[in-house]
Amino acid sequence: MPNKLPSSEAVATTPEPAAAPRKIYDVVKYGDPVLEKPTRLVPKFDAEIEELAEDMFATMYAAQGVGLAAPQIGKSIRLAVVDVTSGKNPEARIVLANPEIIHAEGEKREEEGCLSIPGFRGYVVRPQFVTVKAQNAKGEWFEIRGEDLLARAFCHEIDHLNGILFLTHLSMLKRDLIKRKIKKLRKQGEW
Numbered sequence: 010m011p012n013k014l015p016s017s018e019a020v021a022t023t024p025e026p027a028a029a030p031r032k033i034y035d036v037v038k039y040g041d042p043v044l045e046k047p048t049r050l051v052p053k054f055d056a057e058i059e060e061l062a063e064d065m066f067a068t069m070y071a072a073q074g075v076g077l078a079a080p081q082i083g084k085s086i087r088l089a090v091v092d093v094t095s096g097k098n099p100e101a102r103i104v105l106a107n108p109e110i111i112h113a114e115g116e117k118r119e120e121e122g123c124l125s126i127p128g129f130r131g132y133v134v135r136p137q138f139v140t141v142k143a144q145n146a147k148g149e150w151f152e153i154r155g156e157d158l159l160a161r162a163f164c165h166e167i168d169h170l171n172g173i174l175f176l177t178h179l180s181m182l183k184r185d186l187i188k189r190k191i192k193k194l195r196k197q198g199e200w
């Protein structure tokens with residue numbers, strides 16, 4: 010029925026700006042020294058940092074994570090992204106550049122995992138509430154308060170920027186068990 014213009018044609022004449030194609034990085038796995046090294050401050054805020062943050066969101070969504078820190082893509086700088094809605098709410102996307110925890114309150118013990126340690130989880134005690142001071146991808150300072158999973162994600166990602174993995178917070182028994190299993194996987198060429 011050519012007299013009835015399909016809506017796709019109307020879209021074609023007034024195109025929405027297309028989203029730039031995003032680079033999906035390989036996520037660095039446990040054992041790579043970059044994960045256990047403190048990062049340096051984001052030195053300057055330019056288009057490159059904004060692009061990197063967008064690529065980190067894309068990488069995080071592709072890996073089905075709720076947070077990703079720059080060392081996990083091999084970049085040793087104080088930059089992380091968090092979205093506890095896994096991309097469902099665009100307003101929940103948080104870029105943390107040069108973040109610091111300025112307040113923490115309460116305690117919560119929950120199971121936690123890490124994209125760099127796939128297949129392993131463990132219970133970690135984290136503050137129930139944290140307030141973080143950070144810069145966004147444009148370098149503007151802001152403060153944000155997180156509760157429960159968001160507070161946990163902030164702590165987990167800021168730990169990454171300090172070269173600390175969630176394994177550090179596990180009991181020695183649990184940590185050694187996971188490390189042994191990873192060693193075995195590595196021997197089998199599966200890590």
Ligand code: NI
Pocket residue numbers: 122123124125165169
């Ligand atoms: Ni992690």
